[in-house]
Amino acid sequence: MTARTRFWDPDGTRYGIPTYPYRLAPDGLASRRQLRAKGLRPGGQEIAAQILWRSRRPRPGVRAAYLYRIELALPVRPMTPAKWQAVAAALAARRMCPDCGLDRGYTIPTSLGVCVPCAYAPTLAA
Incomplete structure (x- = not known):
């Protein structure tokens, strides 16, 4: 078949x-x-x-x-200003590193949990 x-x-x-x-x-x-x-x-x-x-x-x-x-x-329902603001806040939160508190300008990788410089700082210091 x-x-x-x-x-x-x-x-x-x-x-x-x-x-x-x-x-x-x-x-x-x-x-x-x-x-x-x-x-x-x-x-x-x-x-x-x-x-x-x-x-x-x-x-x-x-x-x-x-x-x-x-x-x-x-x-489709149109986006209201409040929805645009909520989406912008959510995307900004994904760019914020929990360790250094900086907006890195890219989405923090979930595999690392922190920005790349914070994730590899102990390796670079050694």
Whole structure:
């Protein structure tokens, strides 16, 4: 059974919701990313269908993308000044080193937990 026939279930008997192989979804349906590119959002509607495909990366297996009806989608809510301020504060916090307290101008690596100079200062001092 090929992937195209394995994932072809337009009536939803096998997978519970209408299912299509990669790149074979009917018109009028879009993923979240496709809706966002059109300035839309799902707006609380139920999942109308899904696309399934085999993937080797990042983890081998079957991946899914859920599809929504374009005619039921709502416009994206605009960003308010308060939301812009909250996003700016969150990004600034990610740039602040907890050890030296300086805004480093880049996002502090989570693997280090501190800025690069603070992380490698003991190694450089020796």
